[in-house]
Amino acid sequence: MGIHTVASAIVGAQKTWERKPADFYPTPYDATQVLMDFLQLRAGTTVWEPAAGDGDMAAVMEANGLDVWATDMRQTAFCEGCSNFMLSRQPVSPEWVITNPPFKLSVEFIGHALSITPNVAMLLKSQFWHARSRIEMFERNPPSYVCPLTWRPSFLEKERGKSPLMDVIWVVWKGPANVTEFVPLRRPTKDRMADITAFCDRRLGRNGADLDDILGTSSLSTNSGELHDILG
Numbered sequence: 045m046g047i048h049t050v051a052s053a054i055v056g057a058q059k060t061w062e063r064k065p066a067d068f069y070p071t072p073y074d075a076t077q078v079l080m081d082f083l084q085l086r087a088g089t090t091v092w093e094p095a096a097g098d099g100d101m102a103a104v105m106e107a108n109g110l111d112v113w114a115t116d117m118r119q120t121a122f123c124e125g126c127s128n129f130m131l132s133r134q135p136v137s138p139e140w141v142i143t144n145p146p147f148k149l150s151v152e153f154i155g156h157a158l159s160i161t162p163n164v165a166m167l168l169k170s171q172f173w174h175a176r177s178r179i180e181m182f183e184r185n186p187p188s189y190v191c192p193l194t195w196r197p198s199f200l201e202k203e204r205g206k207s208p209l210m211d212v213i214w215v216v217w218k219g220p221a222n223v224t225e226f227v228p229l230r231r232p233t234k235d236r237m238a239d240i241t242a243f244c245d246r247r248l249g250r251n252g253a254d255l256d257d258i259l260g261t262s263s264l265s266t267n268s269g270e271l272h273d274i275l276g
C-alpha cells in the first residue's frame with residue numbers, strides 16, 4: 045500500500061487521512077462569514093490573507109466589502125502574490141491579517157501577523173491553547189476574543205464527505221487587550237449564506253449562478269465595496 049497512492053486507512057470504524065500537502069484545507073464559507081458578522085468591519089477595511097490558497101476565505105471577506113490582498117506560498121489562480129508569509133514584507137500596511145494558517149505553522153503565523161498589525165484573526169483548532177509551549181505567547185499577547193464555532197465545519201466535504209469534522213475557534217486580537225472574552229458563535233443561517241455563497245462561487249469560478257443573474261444587472265462594477273452594498 046503506497047503511502048501516496050492510498051488516501052485512507054480504516055482504523056476501527058474511523059477513517060484516518062494523510063495530511064494534505066502544505067496543509068491545504070479550504071475553509072467553508074460560513075466559518076468565515078461568522079467572523080465577518082462578529083467583527084462588523086466597515087466596507088473598505090484592508091485585509092491581508094497570507095495563506096489564501098484557492099481563495100475560499102478571501103472571497104467571503106470580499107463579499108463583505110473588505111479590500112483583500114491575497115497571497116500564498118503556492119502559486120494559485122486566486123492569489124495575487126506567491127510568498128512565504130514568514131519571510132514576506134507587506135507592500136502596504138493592512139489594517140487586519142485574517143487567515144486559516146497551516147496548523148504546523150500557526151504560532152509563527154500569529155507572531156508574524158502581530159508584528160504587522162495589532163488586528164489579527166486566526167482560525168485555529170479548538171485545542172490550540174491546550175499546550176504548554178503556547179502559554180507565553182498568550183500571556184505576551186492576550187487575544188481580545190476566543191470564539192468557538194458552535195458547529196463542526198467540514199474542511200474537505202467535496203472530497204471526503206462529512207468527515208473529518210473539526211472543532212475550531214476564531215482567535216481575535218483587536219489591538220492590545222488585558223482581558224480575553226470567550227464568545228461562542230452561532231452558525232449563519234442558510235438564508236444568510238445564500239447571497240454570500242453565490243458571490244463566492246462566482247468569484248472563484250465555481251458552478252454558482254452568474255453574478256449578473258443573481259444581482260439582476262449586467263453593468264455592475266466588480267468593486268467589492270459596491271457588491272457589499274448590494275448584497276447587504
Ligand SMILES: C[S@@+](CC[C@H](N)C(=O)[O-])C[C@H]1O[C@@H](n2cnc3c(N)ncnc32)[C@H](O)[C@@H]1O
Nearest residue numbers: 066068069070071095096097100117128129144
Ligand atoms: C489551511 S490552508 C488555508 C487556505 C485558505 N486560507 C482557506 O481558508 O481556504 C493553509 C494554506 O497555507 C499555505 N501555506 C503553507 N505554508 C505557508 C507559508 N509559509 N506562507 C504562506 N502560505 C503558506 C498553504 O499553501 C495553504 O494554502
